[in-house]
Amino acid sequence: MRSTRASAAIDRLKRRSDNPLYSMRMSSGGLFSLLLGDGLGDSARLCEPMAMDDFVSFVNGYGPQTVKRVSKLELAFSQQLDKKSR
Numbered sequence: 001m002r003s004t005r006a007s008a009a010i011d012r013l014k015r016r017s018d019n020p021l022y023s024m025r026m027s028s029g030g031l032f033s034l035l036l037g038d039g040l041g042d043s044a045r046l047c048e049p050m051a052m053d054d055f056v057s058f059v060n061g062y063g064p065q066t067v068k069r070v071s072k073l074e075l076a077f078s079q080q081l082d083k084k085s086r
Helices: 004-017 052-061 072-085
Strands: 022-026 032-037 043-045
Touching (some): 004 022, 032 052
Antiparallel strands (some): 022 032
């Protein structure tokens, strides 16, 4: 089983939160858990073990979220769609 998606989700969480102490644990059954280290060598588990797809969704929704950038063209297009739907 490839855990690349799960580790990429952890890397995104580290960047969003500016906290390098997040990590993951993979069990022998292929289930993933999110961990938060305290800087002294101990880690607290932040979720129950779950399958990779569920884990990636959980990690993507955990912590601070980045604001999606919207271009001027996208904004103008959505305003035109709103006018047409009225």
